[in-house]
Amino acid sequence: MELLLKNIGRQVTLSERDKKILSEAFHTKKIKRKQFLQEAGEPSKYLYFVLQGCLRGYYTDKDGFEHVVSFAIEDWWISDFGFHTGNTSIMTIDTLEDSEVLYIDKPTMDKLYDQVPQLDRYFRIILQNALMAQMQRIMQINSFTAEERYVAFQKKYPQFLQRIPQKYLASFLGIIPEFLSKLKKQLLKPAK
Amino acid sequence: MELLLKNIGRQVTLSERDKKILSEAFHTKKIKRKQFLQEAGEPSKYLYFVLQGCLRGYYTDKDGFEHVVSFAIEDWWISDFGFHTGNTSIMTIDTLEDSEVLYIDKPTMDKLYDQVPQLDRYFRIILQNALMAQMQRIMQINSFTAEERYVAFQKKYPQFLQRIPQKYLASFLGIIPEFLSKLKKQLLKPAK
DNA sequence: CGCGACGTTGATTTGCCTCAACGATTGTGG
DNA sequence: CCACAATCGTTGAGGCAAATCAACGTCGCG
Numbered sequence: 444m445e446l447l448l449k450n451i452g453r454q455v456t457l458s459e460r461d462k463k464i465l466s467e468a469f470h471t472k473k474i475k476r477k478q479f480l481q482e483a484g485e486p487s488k489y490l491y492f493v494l495q496g497c498l499r500g501y502y503t504d505k506d507g508f509e510h511v512v513s514f515a516i517e518d519w520w521i522s523d524f525g526f527h528t529g530n531t532s533i534m535t536i537d538t539l540e541d542s543e544v545l546y547i548d549k550p551t552m553d554k555l556y557d558q559v560p561q562l563d564r565y566f567r568i569i570l571q572n573a574l575m576a577q578m579q580r581i582m583q584i585n586s587f588t589a590e591e592r593y594v595a596f597q598k599k600y601p602q603f604l605q606r607i608p609q610k611y612l613a614s615f616l617g618i619i620p621e622f623l624s625k626l627k628k629q630l631l632k633p634a635k
Numbered sequence: 636m637e638l639l640l641k642n643i644g645r646q647v648t649l650s651e652r653d654k655k656i657l658s659e660a661f662h663t664k665k666i667k668r669k670q671f672l673q674e675a676g677e678p679s680k681y682l683y684f685v686l687q688g689c690l691r692g693y694y695t696d697k698d699g700f701e702h703v704v705s706f707a708i709e710d711w712w713i714s715d716f717g718f719h720t721g722n723t724s725i726m727t728i729d730t731l732e733d734s735e736v737l738y739i740d741k742p743t744m745d746k747l748y749d750q751v752p753q754l755d756r757y758f759r760i761i762l763q764n765a766l767m768a769q770m771q772r773i774m775q776i777n778s779f780t781a782e783e784r785y786v787a788f789q790k791k792y793p794q795f796l797q798r799i800p801q802k803y804l805a806s807f808l809g810i811i812p813e814f815l816s817k818l819k820k821q822l823l824k825p826a827k
Numbered sequence: 828c829g830c831g832a833c834g835t836t837g838a839t840t841t842g843c844c845t846c847a848a849c850g851a852t853t854g855t856g857g
Numbered sequence: 858c859c860a861c862a863a864t865c866g867t868t869g870a871g872g873c874a875a876a877t878c879a880a881c882g883t884c885g886c887g
Contacts, residue, residue: 504778526768527763537699553657564748564756570762571719577769578704578716585809586696609866617777622843624867801834814875816835
């Protein structure tokens with residue numbers, strides 16, 4: 444819980460009362476590796492904040508292929524994008540490692556926004572950053588080759604490289620595992 | 636200005652005082668067709684709300700190619716994604732038609748957030764929706780062929796089809812104009 | 828009218844996918 | 858602690874969607 448309060452505190456100032464309300468609104472959950480936190484098709488019930496471990500969010504397309512949309516480690520948020528609007532979820536979230544998360548359901552969240560108005564600002568800022576990150580992702584898909592995207596990922600998220608299987612990284616980059624494998628091979632050789 | 640207040644009023648309740656403050660914070664600007672509102676590289680100064688007309692936001696990649704990121708017509712927001720964080724802009728915004736916009740600069744906007752706390756919530760909601768739209772765009776790029784994306788665009792934004800040149804639509808869809816041309820041809824024939 | 832931007836069409840190329848086979852690594856029950 | 862299966866990553870041959878390049882028709886506009 445400390446981790447979350449500290450994270451929020453970086454954007455807005457919380458009173459002791461606010462902190463108490465927040466602490467009571469979130470609950471903790473420990474989940475073993477390879478468990479589902481949420482499955483596509485169900486109503487998008489919870490918003491998650493990661494205290495420990497590594498999670499992955501993905502959707503399954505009309506042909507049955509999974510596409511990884513986001514990874515989350517300590518100090519990150521993860522949820523379906525339908526959470527905020529109350530739609531049924533399109534995303535599945537599962538764990539890549541034994542993990543520990545804070546979670547909150549939508550009714551509680553709505554109450555929270557009224558009780559702690561600072562949260563509107565906090566999430567406005569969080570969403571601004573998320574939107575900018577998404578934007579950069581779209582720009583990369585448009586303008587970069589798969590190889591360039593892989594190199595950029597290495598540079599930007601070195602922490603993830605050890606923690607996530609290649610096939611999920613490939614999916615996140617928008618390619619298939621076989622091709623990522625070939626890219627890596629190519630990147631090693633031309634060191635002449 | 637009425638249009639903006641009405642738009643905000645759909646998400647949060649504004650007092651008369653709030654409305655007055657808002658009215659004074661935004662200014663109106665009329666721009667002829669094919670003029671620049673903002674150019675990439677400059678600091679991202681303004682946030683725009685469209686009252687009239689049609690605008691386009693795009694960035695220029697390392698090879699000098701333009702990529703259309705968003706269109707905006709009446710009752711829509713448009714801005715660089717750097718606006719909120721105060722970075723230099725990566726996006727260029729120009730007009731596809733004679734247009735009229737409301738605009739606000741960042742310092743004024745920051746003051747506004749403090750004067751009218753409802754705005755934090757309003758933009759939180761706007762950003763949630765924008766994020767979801769971006770998400771769907773990424774999902775389309777991952778899972779749909781160019782033809783499917785074109786058909787989906789036709790269905791979702793019929794209002795735009797008449798107003799924007801094909802080459803910009805192609806760019807928005809992530810393909811080149813020549814290929815869009817071929818797609819349209821193919822879609823006409825197989826009506827057997 | 829004539830120029831320049833826009834859209835169309837065709838021939839060729841390429842980045843990435845498909846499918847299939849084969850090591851390597853992980854994990855699980857005996 | 859080993860045996861065996863399952864999962865994951867690698868490699869190669871062939872295919873396809875979309876890009877590139879180039880040529881040509883057409884429309885709006887000075």
